[in-house]
Amino acid sequence: MSEHSRHDDLAGYLIGALEPDERVAFEAHLGSCPRCRDEARELGDTTLALAQLAPPFELPAGLAAGVLAAVAAADQPTGSDPGALEARPESTAEGGAPRRRRLAWPRLAGLGLAGAAALAAAVVIGIQLGDQDDLARSEAPPVELAGTLTTPDGAGGGELVVSLLASGRRVSFESETLPILPKGEFYEVWFVGPGDAPARPNRISAGTFHPDEQGLTDVTLHAAVDPALFPRVEITAEPGDGNPAVDGELVLVLEATDVADGP
Amino acid sequence: MARMGAGDRGEPLEALVERYSGPLFGFGLRLLRDRGMAEEMVQDTFVRLWRGAKRYDPERGSVRTFVYAIARNAAIDLQRRAASRPLSTDEGDLGSAGAGDEPFDKLVLGLDVRSALQTLSDKHRQTLELAYDDDLTQRQIAERLGIPLGTVKTRSHHALRALRQELEVRGLV
Numbered sequence: 001m002s003e004h005s006r007h008d009d010l011a012g013y014l015i016g017a018l019e020p021d022e023r024v025a026f027e028a029h030l031g032s033c034p035r036c037r038d039e040a041r042e043l044g045d046t047t048l049a050l051a052q053l054a055p056p057f058e059l060p061a062g063l064a065a066g067v068l069a070a071v072a073a074a075d076q077p078t079g080s081d082p083g084a085l086e087a088r089p090e091s092t093a094e095g096g097a098p099r100r101r102r103l104a105w106p107r108l109a110g111l112g113l114a115g116a117a118a119l120a121a122a123v124v125i126g127i128q129l130g131d132q133d134d135l136a137r138s139e140a141p142p143v144e145l146a147g148t149l150t151t152p153d154g155a156g157g158g159e160l161v162v163s164l165l166a167s168g169r170r171v172s173f174e175s176e177t178l179p180i181l182p183k184g185e186f187y188e189v190w191f192v193g194p195g196d197a198p199a200r201p202n203r204i205s206a207g208t209f210h211p212d213e214q215g216l217t218d219v220t221l222h223a224a225v226d227p228a229l230f231p232r233v234e235i236t237a238e239p240g241d242g243n244p245a246v247d248g249e250l251v252l253v254l255e256a257t258d259v260a261d262g263p
Numbered sequence: 264m265a266r267m268g269a270g271d272r273g274e275p276l277e278a279l280v281e282r283y284s285g286p287l288f289g290f291g292l293r294l295l296r297d298r299g300m301a302e303e304m305v306q307d308t309f310v311r312l313w314r315g316a317k318r319y320d321p322e323r324g325s326v327r328t329f330v331y332a333i334a335r336n337a338a339i340d341l342q343r344r345a346a347s348r349p350l351s352t353d354e355g356d357l358g359s360a361g362a363g364d365e366p367f368d369k370l371v372l373g374l375d376v377r378s379a380l381q382t383l384s385d386k387h388r389q390t391l392e393l394a395y396d397d398d399l400t401q402r403q404i405a406e407r408l409g410i411p412l413g414t415v416k417t418r419s420h421h422a423l424r425a426l427r428q429e430l431e432v433r434g435l436v
Binding site: 046050052 | 272276277280281284285288289292293298302305306307309310311313314315333336337339340343344369370372373374376377380391392394395396399400401402404413416417419420422423424426427430435436
C-alpha cells in the first residue's frame with residue numbers, strides 16, 4: 001500500500017476502527033510521518049473525549065417543551081410577601097444599598113441519610129442597619145440585614161432578609177436548593193448571642209421549617225429578640241426529636257467581625 | 264445567565280434548554296435509572312437554574328459546571344423524595360460526588376460528547392456511532408453500508424474534525 005493511503009488511516013486509527021494488520025502498519029507509518037503525528041496531536045483531545053462516550057439513549061418526545069412549560073409555571077409569583085425580597089436591589093442604588101455579603105454555605109456533600117448528627121448549615125451575618133430608601137413599600141419594616149448565601153460549588157444557596165418589627169425580628173428565607181432533609185428532620189433558624197456554647201447555649205429560636213416537595217423554601221419566621229443581645233443568625237438541621245436543644249452539628253461559622261456599620 | 268437572572272425567559276433560557284436538556288436527561292437516566300424521574304429531574308434542574316440565575320458567578324466555574332451541580336442536587340432530592348435506590352452507577356456512588364470527582368466528570372463529559380455527536384451530519388454521526396456503539400471496523404462499516412472503504416475512511420476523518428469543532432465550541436477540548 002502506498003504511503004499516500006497510509007495517511008487516510010489516521011482517523012480509523014484514532015477511533016480504533018482499523019483491522020489489526022492495518023493498525024500495525026499505521027503505527028509503523030506514524031513513526032516517520034510528522035504530518036500524521038501533528039494531526040494526531042490535534043485530534044488527541046477529541047479522541048480522549050470520545051473514549052468516554054456515554055451509551056446512546058432515547059430522548060422522550062417533547063422534553064424541551066416540557067422543560068420550558070415547567071419554568072413558565074414556576075414563574076408565577078409565589079405566596080407570602082415576595083415584595084420584600086425582590087425589591088432589594090442587586091447592586092448599589094441611590095442612597096446606599098444594603099451591602100451584600102456572599103457567604104460560603106457549607107459544602108453539602110455526602111448527603112447520606114446516615115448520621116444522627118444532622119447536617120447543619122450555619123449562617124452568620126453581621127448586623128447592618130438598612131437604608132429605608134431601598135424599600136419598595138413604605139409599610140415594609142426596615143431591613144436590618146440581607147444576604148445571599150451560596151454553596152462553594154455555586155449550585156446551592158438562598159436569600160435571607162431580617163427585618164426589624166416592633167414585635168421583634170422577622171426572618172425571611174428563600175431558597176430553591178436547600179436539600180430536603182430525611183423525614184422527621186427540619187431546619188431551624190436561630191438568633192445567637194455571644195458566648196453561645198453547646199453546654200451553655202445563648203440563643204433564641206426563630207422557628208423551624210423544611211423545603212416543600214419540590215425542594216423550594218420560602219418561609220417567614222419571627223423571633224422576639226433584641227438584636228443587640230442576639231446578633232448572629234444561624235440555620236441548623238435538627239433531628240426533630242422533640243428536644244429543643246441544638247443537636248445540629250455546626251458546619252460553618254462566620255465571625256461577627258463581618259458586622260457592617262451604620263446606613 | 265445574567266439575562267436570565269434579569270428575567271429573560273426567551274432566547275437565553277431556550278439556548279440553555281437546547282444545549283443541556285438532552286445530556287441532562289442522559290445524566291438523570293444514569294443516576295435515577297427511570298425515564299420518568301429523569302425527565303422530572305431535567306425540569307427541576309431548569310426551574311432551579313431559572314430561579315438561581317442571578318446567583319451564578321462566573322468566577323466560581325463555568326455554566327456547564329453550574330448546570331450539572333444543580334442537576335446532581337435535583338437528582339438527590341428526587342431520589343430522596345421517592346425513597347428509591349441510592350444514586351449509583353457502575354462507576355461508583357455518584358450521589359456524593361461532585362464536580363472534580365473523576366467518575367462524575369467522565370460521565371458528564373461522555374454525555375456532552377454524545378450530545379455533540381447529534382449535531383454532526385447524518386453521515387458523520389453514523390460513521391462514529393457504528394465505530395463506537397457497534398464496535399465496527401472501517402471495513403465492517405463499509406460492508407454494512409455497502410459503500411467503498413475509501414469513503415468510510417474519508418467520512419471518519421471529516422467526522423472527527425467536525426466533532427472536534429463542536430467540542431471546541433462547547434469548551435470541552
